[in-house]
């Protein structure tokens with residue numbers, strides 16, 4: 001059985017190929033066309049695995065670009081895919097926190113890996129990767145550099161929840177000579193607080209997994225654990241969780 | 254679509270022409286915004302009640318030159334139509350009747366007063382109180398004398414009872430149609446259901462409407478074409494009112510493979526079990542009792558809504574619930590907490606959505622709705 005799971009996100013497109021016992025993965029920027037991105041990903045995965053297109057049994061697509069790519073294969077929401085992947089990786093987990101580029105979500109699953117409830121952040125960017133990206137720009141850093149540049153002991157709290165206001169708040173703090181490292185710690189705390197509130201609304205039960213690209217940021221990881229008062233499980237290749245879930249769904253169908 | 258169903262889509266257009274003719278002959282038109290307005294009183298006064306509740310995004314930008322942006326779209330749309338004079342039904346209305354339901358509407362009516370005479374009824378909110386019913390009875394009596402004066406008519410008890418019977422019958426007929434969806438597969442999808450329940454509020458002729466409703470009920474009851482509706486997740490919609498123009502959530506559910514089998518909102522089932530008691534001596538008391546029972550979230554507490562919901566979940570064999578709150582509607586937004594608990598306790602998936610009339614959030618709504626439908630086993 002050869003299946004591909006694609007997660008076409010707002011920023012990055014991720015692909016996983018399950019080739020009997022083996023797993024291959026690839027990631028590219030989504031760019032303007034989700035359709036092109038998905039084609040490119042499939043070709044990349046075929047190349048890595050040395051398989052042929054005709055050998056593919058199934059393609060499952062998820063992520064915000066899923067509709068545009070529909071026709072390439074079956075479609076499933078990110079919520080279902082994350083639940084499926086985490087059930088495979090950590091069967092003991094009942095709550096999943098996913099922070100991606102465009103949105104953040106909390107998913108409750110039961111013992112069979114079925115979604116029983118979920119919440120997503122609303123229209124605004126606070127508590128998402130997008131928020132961190134804008135703040136990183138304001139600090140003259142790349143979003144991937146935020147984690148290593150934080151200094152928790154110098155943390156200043158960022159009070160604005162709104163992205164636009166938070167941006168001017170940190171510009172003001174910088175002008176007053178506040179340390180960048182402390183501001184970064186404050187930003188991470190603000191994301192952690194925002195997402196933790198969403199987790200509590202859905203309710204914590206059992207262990208918690210943290211997925212999505214932002215889970216790679218140790219500062220947000222720390223802040224979220226602190227706000228929730230418990231440890232989080234982060235899968236290796238956390239940004240591939242959605243794609244993995246999609247591929248696993250394909251394997252089952 | 255069946256021919257009778259099609260007639261419902263044209264009610265608005267047809268009734269507009271009739272209303273124009275009726276006005277030319279001196280008949281009065283009274284505009285209403287809410288299910289609490291006792292339309293029987295307007296009928297008994299020989300006037301035509303028309304629904305003005307705004308369901309379109311179009312006039313909202315104009316409304317926002319006066320009203321705050323962060324306000325319920327239904328209120329903004331209603332006011333927008335009035336201030337731009339783009340709703341013919343508003344245009345033809347001689348008098349508008351409002352009620353003190355939510356804060357937004359109550360304060361909007363004050364400003365609307367500058368455009369047309371708006372008569373506001375004081376609706377009590379603690380409905381289990383004797384004093385509340387007493388006040389509401391007084392308010393209905395005040396409405397009666399106001400209408401008599403404004404429209405220069407006499408509203409006799411006899412005429413009131415006559416109107417009460419008509420509305421009771423209409424309600425029963427609409428309920429009979431909605432109840433057909435208890436069947437599996439359901440006979441009507443959500444959009445058709447809405448077309449019937451919403452469009453009927455524009456009819457200017459109760460007798461004709463009653464005939465249409467009965468014909469449709471009979472046709473649908475024997476209809477074998479509902480196979481297309483088989484095996485789809487059966488979704489119940491609750492929360493704020495929707496109409497044609499603000500039906501985006503219904504559309505998204507049905508585009509995503511679900512089917513709205515019932516609506517527990519003002520566009521649907523909320524008032525359909527309520528009948529005025531024709532055994533009483535005083536028609537005003539009969540009306541007051543019926544209207545006080547409406548389970549709108551502006552009532553505190555609001556137990557009948559939960560009883561009704563619980564029953565509907567069973568009877569309509571519901572698989573999932575969508576609870577729609579319009580932006581800045583605090584009462585439905587807060588009540589969503591209790592609704593969510595009730596639904597989850599039944600082991601059913603529940604989705605609370607907060608939205609407005611714009612199309613800016615279609616994508617984010619869609620992923621939530623798809624995920625809800627995926628949760629249906």
Ligand code: SF4
Nearest residue numbers: 287288289354519549
């Ligand atoms: S939801 Fe409440 S306020 Fe709105 S129309 Fe219905 S009864 Fe009136």
Ligand code: SF4
Nearest residue numbers: 325327355493579582
């Ligand atoms: S939807 Fe809510 S805020 Fe809007 S008019 Fe009805 S009760 Fe008021």
